[in-house]
Amino acid sequence: MTVENLAAPQRRLRVLAAMSGGVDSAVAAARAAEAGHDVTGVHLALSANPQSFRTGARGCCTIEDSRDARRAADVIGIPFYVWDLADRFREDVVEDFVAEYQAGRTPNPCLRCNEKIKFAALLDKALALGFDAVCTGHYAKVLLHEDGSRELHRASDMAKDQSYVLGVLDERQLAHALFPLGDTVTTKDEIRAEAERRGLAVAKKPDSHDICFIADGDTQGFLASRLGKAEGDIVDESGAKLGTHEGAFGYTIGQRKGLRIGTPAPDGKPRYVLDISPVNNTVTVGPVDALDVTALTAIKPRWCGTAPAGEGAYTAQLRAHGDETPVRAELVGAELRVSFEEPVRGVAPGQAIVLYDGTRVVGSATIATTSRATAAA
Structure with a gap:
């Protein structure tokens, strides 16, 4: 079993490089092109109104990001396009995110985006257009068996490993996935230095850590704007009322801060969210060991x-x-x-x-x- 080596590819592939406008995807596209593949860059327009997503150089989903991606593609010397997947993203990621919180669950939108957008909608379109693979800037690696089957493994640099959010990929999707950043021990500082050597202006662009479609990072406010406020009770494990909330969707299991409980616990210790019931709009809190x-x-x-x-x-x-x-x-x-x-x-x-x-x-x-x-x- 071997790591697929971009530096010495077995054959020249037609590769569609998903370019978010950040440094990782730019370097990944550059490495794929340098390895001899026929690379085309594409930026995914995920919002019908990009200004509704976060502004500033954060690395995903804004007009600035599409321009950064285009400039990187020009430096690399590859064709570049913007594809509109806003409707799919709204339905499969944003609406799913809201529905999950409404049901009292805690979703991971990045994982859903990889499953439904980058390696479903994008990959299907790429294959239909004759591309062999989709390349992204994720930190993970694919190992190839002699029989042609593939395995997904953690990146060599555990500090940057992103295999968790790629765990939704099946073997067919892995067969058409390239992760140029994951097969060597490469730190983020080294990636930035490489970007600078390549003349990529995104070399010093800040990383994106927040949910891309929540412009100000206020998840509770975002959910309230879509679901409306719905006052309910905050109770302890016995069912005794301790306070009220404006929407159970604003809480996650294990949460400690922002509970708005006026009555202290009998033992004086902090209380945490133990359960969220959308049926009766109740949030149950209790001691940490109950988690x-x-x-x-x-x-x-x-x-x-x-x-x-x-x-x-x-x-x-x-x-x-x-x-x-x-x-x-x-x-x-x-x-x-x-x-x-x-x-x-x-x-x-x-x-x-x-x-x-x-x-x-x-x-x-x-x-x-x-x-x-x-x-x-």
Whole structure:
């Protein structure tokens, strides 16, 4: 098994490079072109009104970003286009995000964007136009077997690894994916230095960390503007009312700040969100140890290759920048059942769980229910 080597490709590919306007995607496109591939750059217009997304040089979804991407393509010397995927993005990412919060779940829009936009809508269009692969600036790597099958693995630089948000890709999608930044130990400082050597103006452009379609970073305000305010009760584990809220969608499991509870806990310790019930618009809070999760079930599994058979030992990652934790997992019908060796906290329905076998990404699924050490969620 070998890493697909862009520096010495087995054949010249027609590559569509998704260029966000940030430094990572620009360097990825440059590396693919330097490797001898026939590269075309494309920027995805994801908003019918780009000004409704964040402004400033942040690396995604604004008019400035499309211009930065175009300038980078000019320097690299590749054709460049802007493709309008605003309708698909609104339906598959933004509306899904709002609906998940409305249902009391905590979604990951970046993961959904990779699944529905970059490696579904974009890839399907690319293949229809005769391209062989889509290239992105993600930090991950694809390993190629002698039989032609592929595996998704963590990036060599664990500090920049983004395999978690790529765990939704299936083997067909991996067969048409290029990640030029993930196959060498490359730090972000080195990427910026490389961009500068290549004459790319995005070399010093700040990274994007927020949700691209929430302009000011105020998730609660964004949701309230679409769902409206809906006052409800904040209660403790016994059901006693402690305060009120203006919308259960504004809370996530494990949240500590902004609870607006006037009555202190009997033990004087902080309280955390334990449960969100959209049915009666109630938020339940309690002590931190009540967040300890020992097991979970997850739905809609997607496998980066063949689905695992029987129960197995893996490590799991529960958030984009979270640590790995040892688990045992088994696919029962269409449901993934996972038990943790040690309790974990901050696990919420709607989040993705990604399973790993060493550095290999086995697959991902959406958390549906959790079992806690002290109570069932």
